[in-house]
Amino acid sequence: MTERGYPEREITALGALQNGSMAVKLSAVIWGLGCLVRKQFVKGAVYLLIEAGIIFFMAEAGFYNLGKLVTLGDVEQQKIWNEAKSLYEYVDGDRSLVILLYGIITLAIILCGVLMVRISLRSAYAAELECRRRGRALTLRQEVSALFDANLHRTLLFLPLLGILVFTVLPLLFMTSMAFTNYSVLNDKLVLFDWVGLDNFQRMLNLSGDLGRTFWPVLGWTLCWAVIATFSNYFIGLLLTLFINWKEIRGKKFWRFCFVLTVAVPHFVTLLIIRQMLQPTGAVNVLLQNMGVISAPLPFFTDTAWARTAVILINIWVGVPYVLLQMTGILQNIPPELYEAARVDGANPVVMFFKITLPYVLFVTTPYLITTFTGNINNFNVIFLTSQGLPRAVESTAGSTDLLITWLYKLTIDNRYYDVGAVIGIMTFVSLSIVSLLTFRFSGSYKDEEGFR
Amino acid sequence: MSTVQKNKKPLGKRIMILLAHVLLAILAFIWLIPIFWVVMTSFRGTQGSYSSTFFPTVYSLDNYIKLFTDFSVFNFPQMLGNTLLIAVANCLISTFFVVSVAYTLSRLRFKARKPLMSTAMVIKLFPGFMSMIAVYYIIRMLGWTDGPMLRVAMICVYAGGAGVEYHIAKGFFDTVPTALDEAARIDGATNWRVLTKIIMPLSKPIIVYTLLTSFAGPFKDFMLAKVLCGPSKDYYTVAVGMYQMLEKEYIDQWFCAFAAAAVIISIPIATLFMATQKYYAEGVSGAVKG
Incomplete structure (x- = not known):
C-alpha cells in the first residue's frame, strides 16, 4: 500500500x-x-x-x-x-x-x-x-x-x-x-403551501383527531398483518418443506416444482386473477353456488373479518413457496451428526424437531425473517391488487384491510393529501426501524455470531 | 385373513403414506388453481369476466389473436416493446451497479465501508413507494411525463437505485476464496485485474442471476410504472396495460385477453425464474453466512 x-x-x-x-x-x-x-x-x-x-x-x-x-x-x-x-x-x-x-x-x-x-x-x-x-x-x-x-x-x-x-x-x-408543510388538496394548498412544523404529526398521533382516528387502527392492523403474515408463511413453509423431505414421499422434485411454479409467474398476474376469482360473481362463488354449498356469495371483500382472513390466506399462497425454496437448502445444511446423536439418545421426531431443526433454522434465518417482516409491512401488491383495502367506511380514507403503505398510496395518488402521505411514510419508517432494531438486538445471530458453527 | 394380519403394520404405514401423497396433491392443486384457471380462460371462446363453468365450453385462440390485432383500446405489442426496451437497459445498468457495489463491499477495505452498509440498511427501511412519488414530481417538473423521455425516466428510476440491492451478489462474492486474490496480489496484480481476471470469471452464475432478475423486473413491477405513466398510454408497460384491462369499463371485453397476455408474459418470466432459482437460494443462504 x-x-x-x-x-x-x-x-x-x-x-x-x-x-x-x-x-x-x-x-x-x-x-x-x-x-x-x-x-x-x-x-x-x-x-x-x-x-x-x-x-x-x-x-x-x-x-x-x-x-x-x-x-x-x-x-x-x-x-x-x-x-x-x-x-x-x-x-x-x-x-x-x-x-x-x-x-x-x-x-x-x-x-x-x-x-x-x-x-x-x-x-x-x-x-x-x-x-x-x-x-x-x-x-x-x-x-x-x-x-x-x-x-x-x-x-x-x-x-x-x-x-x-x-x-x-x-x-x-x-x-x-x-411532511412539515401543508401541501394538500385541503384548503387549496396545491400551488402555494407553507411550512407548518410538526402540526401534521400532531394531527396523526392525536387519538381523537380527524387523522388519528384512522391512523391508529391502520397502524394496528399493519403490525398485526405483518406478524401474522410473516410467521404463518414461515411455519407453514417449514412444515411443508419437512413434509416433502419425509423419506417416504415420492417425486420430491415434482412436488417442489408445483409450488415453485407459483413464484415464477409474475405476482401481479396471479393476484389480479385471485381477486377476480373471489368477486361476488367470480369463479369461487359461482362454483360453490352451483354445487349448492352456499346460497349467497361469500362476502370476501365486503366484510372486515372475511377480507382480513382472505388477504392473509392469499399471502400464505404467495409466500409459502418462497419459504419452501429457501428452507430446502437450509435444512440440507443441518449437520446430520446432530440427528444421529439425538437418535442414539432415544429422541423421537417431535423432540428432534423442537430441539434441533427449529433452533437451527431460526438461528440461520433470523436476518431473513427481519427482511420478510419489513417486506410484509410494505406489502403493497398483496393488498392493493386483491382487496384494494376494502371494505371501507364511507367517511374514512382507509379501508379495514389497508396497510400504511396502501393508505399512503390512496392519500397521495387518489386524494392528493401529500403532507399527510409523507407523515405516514415517515411513520412506517419509524415503526420498521424500531422493530428491526429490537429483533436484531435480541436475536441469537446478533449476540452469538458463531453459534452453530 | 392371515396375510392381512401378517402385513398389518406395513399396511397401516402404507395407508399413511398414501394419505400423505393425497394431502400433498390437494395442496399442490390449491396452489396451482389460479395458474390453471388463467390458462383455461386464455383459451375461452366466450367473453365476459366470469363463467359458470371451470372449463371453457368453447375453446379458441381468439384472445391471443385479439391481443396482436385489436389496437382499439390496448396496443399489446407496443406495451411489450416498451417493456422489453426498459428491461434490457435496466438489466445492463443494474447489473453493472450491483456487481460493482457487491464486489467493493465484499473484497475492498476502506474507511467508509461499514457506514455505507449501514446507510444502505436505513434506506431500505423507507417504503420504496415514498421516493417513487417524489421521483414522479421531479420527473414531471423536468417535463418527462409525456413523450419519449418517459422511457428514459423509467429506466433511470428502475436502475438508478439498484446499487442498494447488493446483498445476494455480495453473499456470493463472500464465498469466493480470498486465497485466490491474495495470490494474485502477491504476483503484482492490481485490484482491477483481480476483479476482471479472477473474480468475474468465477462469478458468472451471480452475474447471470443479476442480469436475469433485473431483466424480469420491469415485467413484474406494476406500481412504479403505473405512477410514472399516468395516462400516457403509448408508454405503458405490460403490467400497467394489463391492470387497465381489468378496470370496470374494459373488463367484459378484455378479461380473456388479459388471461392470454398473462400466459404470454409468464412463460418467459417463469423460464427465467426456473433458470435462476438455484442462485437465488444459494445467494440467500450465502448472504446469511455474512
Whole structure:
C-alpha cells in the first residue's frame, strides 16, 4: 500500500489544517491550490473548476433558492388586465413544490461544497507529504492507476452511489420535507403551501383527531398483518418443506416444482386473477353456488373479518413457496451428526424437531425473517391488487384491510393529501426501524455470531 | 385373513403414506388453481369476466389473436416493446451497479465501508413507494411525463437505485476464496485485474442471476410504472396495460385477453425464474453466512 502512496487514514482534513503548510491550509478556500503548487496541474485545475462552478451556481440561483425556501413562496398567480390586447393575462406566481425541490437541491450542492473542501484539503496534504518524502507528488498517471488499484472502491462506487443519491436519497428527502408543510388538496394548498412544523404529526398521533382516528387502527392492523403474515408463511413453509423431505414421499422434485411454479409467474398476474376469482360473481362463488354449498356469495371483500382472513390466506399462497425454496437448502445444511446423536439418545421426531431443526433454522434465518417482516409491512401488491383495502367506511380514507403503505398510496395518488402521505411514510419508517432494531438486538445471530458453527 | 394380519403394520404405514401423497396433491392443486384457471380462460371462446363453468365450453385462440390485432383500446405489442426496451437497459445498468457495489463491499477495505452498509440498511427501511412519488414530481417538473423521455425516466428510476440491492451478489462474492486474490496480489496484480481476471470469471452464475432478475423486473413491477405513466398510454408497460384491462369499463371485453397476455408474459418470466432459482437460494443462504 505504502508503495503507491500514503495509507488513507494518515491523511485527514484536520491533520491538513494542523500540520500542513500555508498552501495546504489555503486549499480550504482555493480548492486545488495545494495540488497546483505541487505541480498536479490537472487535478488542481479540476478542483478549481468545480469551485468556480459551485460559486457561479450559488450566485446565480443558489442564494435565491435558499431565500425562497424559508417561506416556500408567497406570490400568487395574478390576473393582469392587458389594455393593448384587451384580455386578462396570467402572470406566474410562486410554485411551492418547485421552490422546495430547488431548495433541497441547493442544500445538496452546498453539502457537496463542504465535502469538496475536505477533499481539497486532503489532496493538498497528501501531495505535500509525498513531496516531503520523495521529492515530488504523484503524477496524474500514478493517480489514475491508483483509481484501479488502491482506490478502486472510488471508481466502482462512484456511479452506483450517484444513482442512489439522485434517485433514492434526494426523493426521500424531498418527500420527507413535505411532511412539515401543508401541501394538500385541503384548503387549496396545491400551488402555494407553507411550512407548518410538526402540526401534521400532531394531527396523526392525536387519538381523537380527524387523522388519528384512522391512523391508529391502520397502524394496528399493519403490525398485526405483518406478524401474522410473516410467521404463518414461515411455519407453514417449514412444515411443508419437512413434509416433502419425509423419506417416504415420492417425486420430491415434482412436488417442489408445483409450488415453485407459483413464484415464477409474475405476482401481479396471479393476484389480479385471485381477486377476480373471489368477486361476488367470480369463479369461487359461482362454483360453490352451483354445487349448492352456499346460497349467497361469500362476502370476501365486503366484510372486515372475511377480507382480513382472505388477504392473509392469499399471502400464505404467495409466500409459502418462497419459504419452501429457501428452507430446502437450509435444512440440507443441518449437520446430520446432530440427528444421529439425538437418535442414539432415544429422541423421537417431535423432540428432534423442537430441539434441533427449529433452533437451527431460526438461528440461520433470523436476518431473513427481519427482511420478510419489513417486506410484509410494505406489502403493497398483496393488498392493493386483491382487496384494494376494502371494505371501507364511507367517511374514512382507509379501508379495514389497508396497510400504511396502501393508505399512503390512496392519500397521495387518489386524494392528493401529500403532507399527510409523507407523515405516514415517515411513520412506517419509524415503526420498521424500531422493530428491526429490537429483533436484531435480541436475536441469537446478533449476540452469538458463531453459534452453530 | 392371515396375510392381512401378517402385513398389518406395513399396511397401516402404507395407508399413511398414501394419505400423505393425497394431502400433498390437494395442496399442490390449491396452489396451482389460479395458474390453471388463467390458462383455461386464455383459451375461452366466450367473453365476459366470469363463467359458470371451470372449463371453457368453447375453446379458441381468439384472445391471443385479439391481443396482436385489436389496437382499439390496448396496443399489446407496443406495451411489450416498451417493456422489453426498459428491461434490457435496466438489466445492463443494474447489473453493472450491483456487481460493482457487491464486489467493493465484499473484497475492498476502506474507511467508509461499514457506514455505507449501514446507510444502505436505513434506506431500505423507507417504503420504496415514498421516493417513487417524489421521483414522479421531479420527473414531471423536468417535463418527462409525456413523450419519449418517459422511457428514459423509467429506466433511470428502475436502475438508478439498484446499487442498494447488493446483498445476494455480495453473499456470493463472500464465498469466493480470498486465497485466490491474495495470490494474485502477491504476483503484482492490481485490484482491477483481480476483479476482471479472477473474480468475474468465477462469478458468472451471480452475474447471470443479476442480469436475469433485473431483466424480469420491469415485467413484474406494476406500481412504479403505473405512477410514472399516468395516462400516457403509448408508454405503458405490460403490467400497467394489463391492470387497465381489468378496470370496470374494459373488463367484459378484455378479461380473456388479459388471461392470454398473462400466459404470454409468464412463460418467459417463469423460464427465467426456473433458470435462476438455484442462485437465488444459494445467494440467500450465502448472504446469511455474512
